[in-house]
Amino acid sequence: MSRPLIRVAPEFEHLRPYIENIEEHFAHGRVIHSGRNEIRAVTPPGGPELNVKRYRRPIWINRVAYTFLRRPKGVRAFEYPRVLLAKGFETPAPVAYVERREGGMIAYSYFVSVQSPLRRRFFEFGDAAEDQFGSVMHEFARFTARLHEAGIIHRDYSPGNILFDSDGRGGWRFSLVDINRMEFRRVGFREGLRGFVRLWGQPEMFALLAWEYAKARGEDPSAARAELLAYRERFWKRWARNHKIKFNLRF
Numbered sequence: 008m009s010r011p012l013i014r015v016a017p018e019f020e021h022l023r024p025y026i027e028n029i030e031e032h033f034a035h036g037r038v039i040h041s042g043r044n045e046i047r048a049v050t051p052p053g054g055p056e057l058n059v060k061r062y063r064r065p066i067w068i069n070r071v072a073y074t075f076l077r078r079p080k081g082v083r084a085f086e087y088p089r090v091l092l093a094k095g096f097e098t099p100a101p102v103a104y105v106e107r108r109e110g111g112m113i114a115y116s117y118f119v120s121v122q123s124p125l126r127r128r129f130f131e132f133g134d135a136a137e138d139q140f141g142s143v144m145h146e147f148a149r150f151t152a153r154l155h156e157a158g159i160i161h162r163d164y165s166p167g168n169i170l171f172d173s174d175g176r177g178g179w180r181f182s183l184v185d186i187n188r189m190e191f192r193r194v195g196f197r198e199g200l201r202g203f204v205r206l207w208g209q210p211e212m213f214a215l216l217a218w219e220y221a222k223a224r225g226e227d228p229s230a231a232r233a234e235l236l237a238y239r240e241r242f243w244k245r246w247a248r249n250h251k252i253k254f255n256l257r258f
Contacts, residue, residue, distance in 0.1 A: 009108060016100070056121075057120065062079070125180060128167055145173065145216050148182060152223035164206070169181060
């Protein structure tokens, strides 16, 4: 078997010997998520807890594309955090990218990052009342406006990809994960507003998001609220045709 391709972030070069055996460590790691891709936590001796995401083996046509035409998801996941961190947005620090090839084409790949200390995710807001989401969404709307004004848009702004917790000073911290679908370019107001639709929550939560986001970007809050509620209804009615909704879908 050929040796894997390994890229290690300079500040974590001391972990290279451990990363060189990441496939073995992954096999014995603590399972965080098991699905299309699998995520496990591992801890090097004397090092920080690491989050290891193993991307599934691509279908044949994607193996060709990711080998010769496009950067693999794991490469993007390894490179993009640098952009966010440089612009002042929180995301787990990238540690390494490991790629295993078979027959000259990509087979499995691994993205390794520092495990985030933030444990809460936006799934908890599916059926939440305003006293449960109010202060979080006020800050999150403004956080999102700053993100978009900085020329960054997350193409999968969904509950599992947003970590949050108290900042210890009466406010909130947000950290973005699974950012390989992120894009760096000008983000228009309406495009940014539509990005909220994948979140779980009731109309009142989206009304608040729209209002605060519009104020932060100098747009009309009333028009934004009506627009986002319409986007949300259209998106979730379409989604419900083929998927089971795990929260009370109310319009």
